[in-house]
Amino acid sequence: MTIISTIRNFLASKVMSRVLNDWSDQSILLKKREKFELIRKKEGRQHQVFYFHELSDPYSHITAQLISKLNKNYDIDLIPLLVGDPPKATVHEPNLYRKYCLSDALRIAPFYQVEFPSSTLPEDNLILLGQRVLSSLDKDNFINSVAEISNFVWSGNQEALEALVDDKTLSKQGMLSVISSNEEKRDKVEAYMGSTFSYEGELYWGVDRLDYLEERLIDLGLKNNLNKSLISEKKQTIATNIPQESNLELEFYPSLNSPYTSIVFERVKELESSYPIKIITKPVLPMLMRNMTIPRYKAKYIFKDTAREARKYGVPFGKVKSPLGKPAERAYSLFPWIDQQGKGFEYIYRLMIASFRKGEDIGKKRYLRKLIEDLQLEWNEAEKHLDSDGWKEILEKNRLIMYEGRSWGVPTFKLVDGENNFTTWGQDRIWLVEEEIIKRLKQ
Numbered sequence: 001m002t003i004i005s006t007i008r009n010f011l012a013s014k015v016m017s018r019v020l021n022d023w024s025d026q027s028i029l030l031k032k033r034e035k036f037e038l039i040r041k042k043e044g045r046q047h048q049v050f051y052f053h054e055l056s057d058p059y060s061h062i063t064a065q066l067i068s069k070l071n072k073n074y075d076i077d078l079i080p081l082l083v084g085d086p087p088k089a090t091v092h093e094p095n096l097y098r099k100y101c102l103s104d105a106l107r108i109a110p111f112y113q114v115e116f117p118s119s120t121l122p123e124d125n126l127i128l129l130g131q132r133v134l135s136s137l138d139k140d141n142f143i144n145s146v147a148e149i150s151n152f153v154w155s156g157n158q159e160a161l162e163a164l165v166d167d168k169t170l171s172k173q174g175m176l177s178v179i180s181s182n183e184e185k186r187d188k189v190e191a192y193m194g195s196t197f198s199y200e201g202e203l204y205w206g207v208d209r210l211d212y213l214e215e216r217l218i219d220l221g222l223k224n225n226l227n228k229s230l231i232s233e234k235k236q237t238i239a240t241n242i243p244q245e246s247n248l249e250l251e252f253y254p255s256l257n258s259p260y261t262s263i264v265f266e267r268v269k270e271l272e273s274s275y276p277i278k279i280i281t282k283p284v285l286p287m288l289m290r291n292m293t294i295p296r297y298k299a300k301y302i303f304k305d306t307a308r309e310a311r312k313y314g315v316p317f318g319k320v321k322s323p324l325g326k327p328a329e330r331a332y333s334l335f336p337w338i339d340q341q342g343k344g345f346e347y348i349y350r351l352m353i354a355s356f357r358k359g360e361d362i363g364k365k366r367y368l369r370k371l372i373e374d375l376q377l378e379w380n381e382a383e384k385h386l387d388s389d390g391w392k393e394i395l396e397k398n399r400l401i402m403y404e405g406r407s408w409g410v411p412t413f414k415l416v417d418g419e420n421n422f423t424t425w426g427q428d429r430i431w432l433v434e435e436e437i438i439k440r441l442k443q
Contacts, residue, residue, distance in 0.1 A: 024303060024317060024320075049217075050081060052186050052195070055130045056127050058101045058102045061114075073231060076217065079139060089293070090193070096406045123156065126153045131175050131179065132171070133169060199216065203305075243276065248278070249280055252412075252413060256351055256352065257289070257323055258411065259317070262353075262355070266313070275434075283332065330363045330387060331351050337382060350371055412424070
């Protein structure tokens with residue numbers, strides 16, 4: 001590596017770190033909110049909330065059941081926009097994508113008191129018919145009818161959909177024109193998924209993030225009643241009479257470059273302390289080191305979303321030094337030996353704290369030595385494994401096991417219960433893992 005390329009890489013790293021820190025800085029977020037509110041007032045606009053609905057998206061079907069309540073409970077101008085599939089650049093492993101989204105939506109729907117009419121994806125002709133009907137409706141009729149129309153699509157009720165077609169219903173070409181225009185608006189606000197709300201510079205994806213939008217609207221004094229409950233609240237199980245022992249194991253699949261993974265460790269440890277389960281740590285290679293790419297606008301959303309989730313759970317986040325490449329490889333090379341010493345989870349946890357909370361370079365030998373010593377392990381033994389290659393086969397095996405559960409992202413969680421396993425992914429599914437643990441322990 002030349003001196004010029006070294007300097008270039010150093011400066012690029014500094015600039016990127018500054019960008020990431022700005023994305024996660026709450027003070028910057030609040031200042032931007034004030035700015036958007038001033039602009040809104042100056043332009044004389046109502047509180048416009050845009051909602052992007054995708055008929056073939058399982059999460060949109062859940063959200064469709066709630067938007068009428070949102071519209072009634074808040075003094076907002078809710079503008080629903082029908083869109084098609086997300087941009088291809090944002091969807092990894094498309095063969096797994098829809099199947100996983102459906103299985104996940106089926107699992108979470110009951111907790112939001114939403115019925116899901118089918119365990120299979122809807123047929124293309126029904127989606128097309130539903131799109132023609134929805135794209136022909138004005139704003140108010142869309143809001144009032146989308147839940148019913150979505151139900152017809154997902155339940156395979158072609159007869160009911162055809163009964164809604166009249167001389168005002170758009171042709172396929174007309175519908176495609178509407179969707180194209182709506183997708184331009186989606187792209188402008190840097191949204192990319194169905195079931196996404198956009199309000200004055202911020203995005204809220206699906207029922208999982210609707211509470212953030214509601215809280216923001218409440219802060220603005222826009223709630224129409226004194227009821228403090230949110231329409232997006234989910235009903236969870238209260239754990240009682242839990243046995244003291246079990247054979248349950250929770251396999252935890254992290255990667256060293258995942259913002260979302262960096263904020264889960266405290267909650268995973270809480271699961272282990274609350275229930276008789278064993279945590280097994282199985283790291284995988286970061287997506288960007290698996291020849292996948294992420295558009296800048298998606299990375300921006302992920303980072304901002306992680307920051308607000310970190311604030312919710314009271315964990316630090318935002319001072320970042322990406323470990324991609326050599327730093328990650330060096331750190332991974334020590335994992336198999338450290339895991340054999342029973343410190344695998346704590347090792348990955350400390351690495352993530354360094355990368356996403358302290359902005360430290362985990363690839364430096366002096367850092368790794370100090371970490372090993374802090375874990376009360378012998379550096380002389382650990383150093384024998386530094387920069388070795390044995391970890392590559394282990395991480396690839398972990399990835400393949402993870403994929404067996406239709407999961408391609410991290411953090412993934414696999415609850416192992418004999419032959420009856422349960423796999424889910426995302427830091428916002430830890431509550432679902434806990435629900436599954438409670439259910440199995442009570443059985």
